[in-house]
Amino acid sequence: xNLFFKNISINEFxxxxxxxxxxxxxxxxxxxxxxxxxxxxxGELCICGNPLWVAGSAIVGKGCFTCITGETDSSxxxxxx
Ligand SMILES: [Zn+2]
Numbered sequence: 001x002n003l004f005f006k007n008i009s010i011n012e013f014x015x016x017x018x019x020x021x022x023x024x025x026x027x028x029x030x031x032x033x034x035x036x037x038x039x040x041x042x043g044e045l046c047i048c049g050n051p052l053w054v055a056g057s058a059i060v061g062k063g064c065f066t067c068i069t070g071e072t073d074s075s076x077x078x079x080x081x
Pocket of ligand 1: 046063066068
C-alpha cells in the first residue's frame with residue numbers, strides 16, 4: 001500500500017491541532033509526536049504491517065492511517081516530517 005500525506009512540521013501540526021482541539025495539551029502532544037516519530041524512524045510498524053501514522057498515533061494511540069481512520073485515502077491528511 002502506498003499512502004500519500006501532506007507534510008507538516010511538528011510545530012505547525014501542534015498549533016493547528018490545538019486550535020481545533022483546545023482540550024489537548026500542546027507539550028504532551030509534541031512529546032507524543034516525537035515519541036511516535038522515533039518509533040517510525042526505528043522501523044516499527046502497525047500491528048497490520050503498515051508504516052505508522054505519526055500524526056494520528058500521537059492523538060489516538062499507535063497505528064497506521066487505515067487502522068486509525070478506516071480509510072485508505074490519506075491525501076487530505078497530514079503527516080509530520
Ligand atoms: Zn494498521
